[in-house]
Amino acid sequence: QLPAAHVRLGVLDVQEGHTARAFASLDEAVRLYRLADNAEGESEAVLRKATALNNTGDFVQAGAMLGEVRRLAGTRYVSQRVRARFEEARAAVLQGRPEDVEAVTEEAVREAVDAGLYATAAGGRIDLANVFLVQRQQPRAEAELTRAIDLAARYGARRTEMRASLQLASLKLRDDPAAARELATAPLAYFTEGRYLRLEADAK
Numbered sequence: 001q002l003p004a005a006h007v008r009l010g011v012l013d014v015q016e017g018h019t020a021r022a023f024a025s026l027d028e029a030v031r032l033y034r035l036a037d038n039a040e041g042e043s044e045a046v047l048r049k050a051t052a053l054n055n056t057g058d059f060v061q062a063g064a065m066l067g068e069v070r071r072l073a074g075t076r077y078v079s080q081r082v083r084a085r086f087e088e089a090r091a092a093v094l095q096g097r098p099e100d101v102e103a104v105t106e107e108a109v110r111e112a113v114d115a116g117l118y119a120t121a122a123g124g125r126i127d128l129a130n131v132f133l134v135q136r137q138q139p140r141a142e143a144e145l146t147r148a149i150d151l152a153a154r155y156g157a158r159r160t161e162m163r164a165s166l167q168l169a170s171l172k173l174r175d176d177p178a179a180a181r182e183l184a185t186a187p188l189a190y191f192t193e194g195r196y197l198r199l200e201a202d203a204k
Helices: 002-015 019-035 039-056 059-073 078-094 098-114 118-134 138-155 158-172 177-193 197-203
Strands: none
Touching: 002 019, 002 039, 019 039, 039 059, 039 078, 059 078, 078 098, 078 118, 098 118, 098 138, 118 138, 118 158, 138 158, 158 177
């Protein structure tokens, strides 16, 4: 449990902006997982640090660490390997390399779908949409959310479909309130029935 606690602490520190402390926690998690010969745990901790490095703009080190995630994950831990690919797509957006975004994203989606990880595939597109929003590229964000909805609906990843629908409704609220209300109807009903109270409040 100790290395997992270091991962959680590192993630919290990243969210709160304590980058140096986050890196120290994640490095300790990597060390402990490595001592325990736990490749899955190690790759998760390395992936979290790579994500944080991308957030700080250290794309070179982040890219090297994402390669390490893929090596550690191998063919056994497909979810982490796919998430590493989505993180590479996110980094391409942050670096202003649009020519790389589509190819990397499609590869990640294809690999996730082939492995039956439908929520991961659609969720990766949602995360990519959020990066486009930060970059003030709302049309690209809306396009990714629409793709996420279609993908999740096609494979029955209902909760992810509703999550993407809710985010798309939020984006459309100012320019097309009627469409936003229509998009929010199904998520509101879904999250109410499932007792997802926080998301229900967002839908309202």
